[in-house]
Amino acid sequence: MTDQKIRIATASLAGCFGCHMSFLDIDEKLVQLNERIEFNRSPLTDIKHCGPSDIGLIEGGVCNADNVRVLREFRANCKVLIAVGACAINGGVPAMRNYFDLRECLEEVYLHGTGVTNPQIPDDAELPLLLDKVYPVQEVVRIDYFLPGCPPPADAFLQMLMPLLDGKAPHIANNQLHYD
Amino acid sequence: MGYHAMAINQNTLTIDGKDVYFEQGQTIMDAALAAKIYIPHLCHYPGLPPSGNCRLCVVETNGKSVAACITQAQAGLRIHSNTPELNAVRKTITQMLFVEGNHICPACEKSGNCKLQAMGYYLGMHEEHFHHFNPRRALDASHPAIFLDRSRCILCDLCVRASREVDGKNVFAIAGRGADAHLIVNTDSGKLGDSNLDRDDLAANICPVGAIMHKQRGYVSPIGQRIYDQQPINEIALGEHVPESTERDHD
Numbered sequence: 001m002t003d004q005k006i007r008i009a010t011a012s013l014a015g016c017f018g019c020h021m022s023f024l025d026i027d028e029k030l031v032q033l034n035e036r037i038e039f040n041r042s043p044l045t046d047i048k049h050c051g052p053s054d055i056g057l058i059e060g061g062v063c064n065a066d067n068v069r070v071l072r073e074f075r076a077n078c079k080v081l082i083a084v085g086a087c088a089i090n091g092g093v094p095a096m097r098n099y100f101d102l103r104e105c106l107e108e109v110y111l112h113g114t115g116v117t118n119p120q121i122p123d124d125a126e127l128p129l130l131l132d133k134v135y136p137v138q139e140v141v142r143i144d145y146f147l148p149g150c151p152p153p154a155d156a157f158l159q160m161l162m163p164l165l166d167g168k169a170p171h172i173a174n175n176q177l178h179y180d
Numbered sequence: 181m182g183y184h185a186m187a188i189n190q191n192t193l194t195i196d197g198k199d200v201y202f203e204q205g206q207t208i209m210d211a212a213l214a215a216k217i218y219i220p221h222l223c224h225y226p227g228l229p230p231s232g233n234c235r236l237c238v239v240e241t242n243g244k245s246v247a248a249c250i251t252q253a254q255a256g257l258r259i260h261s262n263t264p265e266l267n268a269v270r271k272t273i274t275q276m277l278f279v280e281g282n283h284i285c286p287a288c289e290k291s292g293n294c295k296l297q298a299m300g301y302y303l304g305m306h307e308e309h310f311h312h313f314n315p316r317r318a319l320d321a322s323h324p325a326i327f328l329d330r331s332r333c334i335l336c337d338l339c340v341r342a343s344r345e346v347d348g349k350n351v352f353a354i355a356g357r358g359a360d361a362h363l364i365v366n367t368d369s370g371k372l373g374d375s376n377l378d379r380d381d382l383a384a385n386i387c388p389v390g391a392i393m394h395k396q397r398g399y400v401s402p403i404g405q406r407i408y409d410q411q412p413i414n415e416i417a418l419g420e421h422v423p424e425s426t427e428r429d430h431d
Contacts, residue, residue, distance in 0.1 A: 083307070086284070086285065086286050089306075089307050089308070090278070090283075090284070090307070090308050090312065091284075091312065092284065092286060093284055093286055093287045095282075095284060095312075095314070096282070096284060096287065098282075098312075098314040099282070099314075099316055099331075133314060136307075136308070136312065138307065139311055139312070143307075145306075146306040146307040147306075148306055148307070150285070150286035172306065174301065174304075174412075177301050177304070177306070178301070179285035179286070179291070179297060179300065180285040180286050180288075180291040180292065180297075
């Protein structure tokens with residue numbers, strides 16, 4: 001094995017999968033990229049747990065207990081952890097629920113919402129409990145790099161990843177930097 | 181020749197090594213903008229009295245940091261502004277402004293037209309660094325044409341000064357202390373709808389962020405054609421001034 005492939009793991013926490021879609025928007029460059037990388041745990045693979053990886057991409061903020069578990073697993077296994085998109089970086093649109101108490105949100109949806117039948121707040125032990133607030137990932141674990149945007153532009157993923165594959169620090173060009 | 185040189189010396193300072201002429205009474209910010217030199221700022225707007233609250237315009241001179249918008253220009257001052265150290269401080273200040281409020285750009289109608297956001301871009305801010313405050317601040321939609329979203333307010337007090345100095349109405353004020361400081365409306369009810377604010381008032385149009393907004397005017401510019409999509413804040417800021425015609429109309 002002279003050309004060891006770079007291992008990349010990805011995850012969506014309280015995300016919308018839009019950042020993953022924007023990553024796929026690099027289109028045919030994905031084929032070139034795939035010659036140098038292999039995916040570990042990711043929504044794009046069938047691997048259930050994050051194994052030792054070179055780079056972890058995290059989309060979405062942290063909204064429930066399972067998100068915390070997954071995020072810590074990624075931090076423990078990824079040499080470089082990258083917060084991708086507005087939600088991971090500052091909570092994003094889901095963090096607008098921080099304007100309200102969690103109980104208000106649950107009661108509105110499961111008890112008092114329009115068209116609700118058999119009103120009850122789900123409480124099965126299988127379900128991860130929601131956190132009091134939606135948190136940015138860097139309020140839970142240390143993050144190495146941030147890729148802003150909602151979602152980040154496809155080219156910004158390449159600007160982030162290509163230097164990292166060569167062991168260099170990435171640089172996001174000014175025209176690729178936006179928060180919306 | 182000698183007289184001419186002396187006259188220039190008496191009214192000249194340097195900013196980042198460049199000679200800048202100033203008129204007596206001007207601030208460092210006034211002189212810089214007149215010379216088309218950008219010093220980052222959010223709470224300053226040419227044509228309104230300065231306030232000195234955002235601290236983005238911090239510059240170094242005589243070995244200390246001063247706010248350019250409220251510091252008088254003096255002959256011979258050697259001012260450093262566009263340095264990596266000062267821009268790092270400015271980025272930190274911008275991050276503090278982001279975490280103190282709820283600045284969720286993907287859901288904000290001001291995105292692309294917002295000075296706070298454009299400042300983040302200008303300074304290369306990739307993340308907010310600090311823990312978020314997640315404040316819960318009252319929204320006021322009582323006015324027929326204007327709404328007030330305090331969660332986005334950065335307390336620059338431009339609306340306060342515009343309403344007092346230009347509109348002559350004194351609609352807004354900042355109340356509360358420390359982290360509780362917030363924008364209030366000077367009416368008995370505290371509601372914007374009970375004020376005489378008009379949609380054409382400068383105070384209704386000068387907010388640099390998405391705090392004072394016109395109703396039913398969101399998302400009118402296509403992506404790519406918004407103000408800071410086309411030009412960075414350091415270029416836009418050089419062309420800004422309160423229109424002379426509206427100044428002092430109500431005095």
